[in-house]
Amino acid sequence: MTELTQQTETAKPAAFAYAPAPESRAVVDIAPSYGLFIDGEFTDSAAGGLRKTVSPATEEVLAEYTQAEAEDVDRAVKAARKAFGPWSALPGAERAKYLFRIARIVQERSRELAVLETLDNGKPIRETRDADLPLVAAHFFYYAGWADKLAYAGFGAAPQPLGVAAQVIPWNFPLMMLAWKIAPALATGNTVVLKPAETTPLSALFFADICRQAGLPRGVVNIVTGDGSTGASLVGHPGVDKVAFTGSTAVGKEIARTVAGTDKRLTLELGGKGANIVFEDAPLDQAIEGIVNGIFFNQGQVCCAGSRLLVQESVHDEVLDALKRRLTTLRVGDPLDKNTDVGAINSAEQLARITELAAAGEAEGAERWSPACELPSDGYWFAPTLFTGVTQAHRIAREEVFGPVLSVLTFRTQEEAVAKANNTPYGLSAGIWTEKGSRILKMANQLRAGVVWANTFNKFDPASPFGGYKESGFGREGGRHGLEAYLEHA
Template sequence: MFEYAPAPESRSVVSIDSSYGLFIDGEFDAAKEGGVFKTVNPADEEVLAEVASAGPEDVDRAVAAARRAFPGWAALPGAERAKYLFRIARIIQERSRELAVLESLDNGKPIKESRDVDLPLVAAHFFYYAGWADKLPYAGFGPAPRPIGVAGQIVPWNFPLLMLAWKIAPALATGNTVVLKPAETTPLSALFFADVCRQAGLPPGVVNIVTGAGDTGAYLVAHPDVDKVAFTGSTEVGREIARTVAGTGKRLTLELGGKAANIVFDDAPIDQAVEGIVNGIFFNQGHVCCAGSRLLVQESVFDLVLESLKRRMATLRLGDPLDKNTDIGAINSAAQLARIKQLSEIGGQEGAERWSPPCELPDRGFWFAPTIFTGVTQAHRIAREEIFGPVLSVLTFRTPAEAIEKANNTPYGLSAGIWTEKGSRILAVADKLRAGVVWANTFNKFDPASPFGGYKESGYGREGGRHGLEAYLA
């Protein structure tokens, strides 16, 4: 294995204020009643900033600002709204280095992922939906589609800025106004985005950002003047939101958990498949709802795949998220690390065999070595529950029918992967998988023009592509 000299990205490229207020009606303002909380760097537990926590009165103010801004924003010709989205996309590109560093500091993900994956996709989503803004009559949702009104949007901590783009871009393109709540552990890039909105000259009230914990999100979901709720996060919270919204007439889209099967057939290109397996589960420390957390390998190539996978895992570099050589960054929070540890211990207690490469973990911060379990059965909790960390469960199969049955034997249905040289097998197997996204000979590839979403306990509705417009049109 090569020894790499440290190649740190400079923290000085981004300025972090000591405290942040709420972004309401185009201005930052202190919370009226909710108090403050601290956001920390998960790599070393350093406090990055103090952030306002919005209470019911603050959420009321944000929703009222969005409601006041709605008629004017909805009345703008699509081409005029598009100009704002294009401007936001260009500013994000211009300031992408700042945003990438900020995202890695607040989230713990490696800088090369923030820089090379998250930020280009964030800009791409705003560019893409800017292109739709003046073409809505031709999107297939009727000759004169109308915006719904005020959208309450709640995004998770694993891709804070990218999930923001997935939600805000189509909402603005279709003429809606937004109140967005970022995750409590990763609020900084959303607050930075508020400044991008001001820089782009976006009219006050079109985008409002309220920070806080679950209570703040609950106020937003239950608010009587919110017309549409969009949530990405855990299935458990998704159920609560669905119960709250039931009977209110609010539109709802949910993008929830996953337990994706990554299926490797005996004719797959092994080295390529191993790269896809590693990308599928260790990208973003496994903090990915569509992560390939269940590996299904055909029995005849199991030993070969496992040997190659272990060899590849031994080359992964864990450490400082701001080091450009880092492959595995920090776990986002102490609470998430505790869950990963708990489920991993249960995996061992239930009889699965645990393996991690030699890996020295830093003394401070939240860290977990990349881990695989073999000897896993369908009954193991690590094969059924979403761990949301760098932990891979390996199962085997003999026939395509068995692979399909095992892949579908889950309460989730967000994504899946297929590795084979036969195009006919790809099409035949993909057609039988109950997953919203199926990748063939690749994994974790995203495009703003392609819809994303799940079945069953992975939620409903689609984000991205033409389909992503529908949730924001009446």
């Protein structure tokens, strides 16, 4: 061995270091306190109670917001009812103009909204900037295009709006879930009372300002903030014609019980335990990226996360080794840093849930592994984690963790993969990784999942419907199908 060769082998390059690249907080101006948005104006609560919203990354109090009581919900529903007549009477092309304005304002304010969402939710700025905000604008653009074409949507020659829509959204994609619900409701001529999650109210309150900026008529969109009691008051209000909920299966079941026996239309998008299935002929490098995106995007706080990895036995070791190498490159830390891959868990309560289920996985005999990473001392953090030696009886394979935790199982045959993928009370999503198009088509028909991705994962488009089966809910959001839940038709 020459001296030069020895020097080259000795002086191996160090891992590439990323300099901090923080996004400025100066682009967003958060007020100390926020009221309710009812009938086109911000207003105080009848009771005047206030709650605090904190940054999950630092536990810093960002703002106070109003706890809406039943009397406030009643005011909001009445404002929406009053606005319904004039709004639904507008020609579709006129309603479309408002949706187009909202979409353009969202684009103009996208940097501000991305920073706000990252501060209040804890997800990386790279995700809010490059995924959430473009999809928010795209949904308003898409449904603006439908507003004057409802007679051609396939729901009758003259479909009619339902009335007042009560919409309750979760904390994992606050602004995107708002867009998924408000855009089709307005396009079809309905009016809205929306309740954001109690840990992430700010983007909905900023959206209220966007509605005013767009000149949306008073009462067409109303925002009531608060905890679960506010949501219960809204769902149970007799003046509501349609209920749309995205969140946990447990709360969805309670809402279904509340609505049962009434004339209210209901759609539910609930939990999931998606299977990401990798065959031996899959493009493995591409599959590794899909696995990572499927479970560690938004810290795994995604209802359609690919939280169960099913790997064909013949490539199990190869996939696992490559996956572990890839996880060592994930950067965990400040969500406002543009280099960050994995941000903060949304709340202390959610972190406790993830921690408890991960401990149960170890107690039940699964082998736990996480890459070496230093977690910040303040805020709510959980390292990317995978479990091997998992069986279908393990809690981590059956229950929705809603965190950056991946359970790895194996299979030998296509039939076994389908059986294991369907062995869950949920039915929201699945992924298939293989070079065989015939296998993809056959399995997509066999998997009891509302969305099946082929050689990709977690890809969304406003023209494509989204929803689940079984305990993942019913109804569809997005696409032409997303109009149906807001229309009366023959």
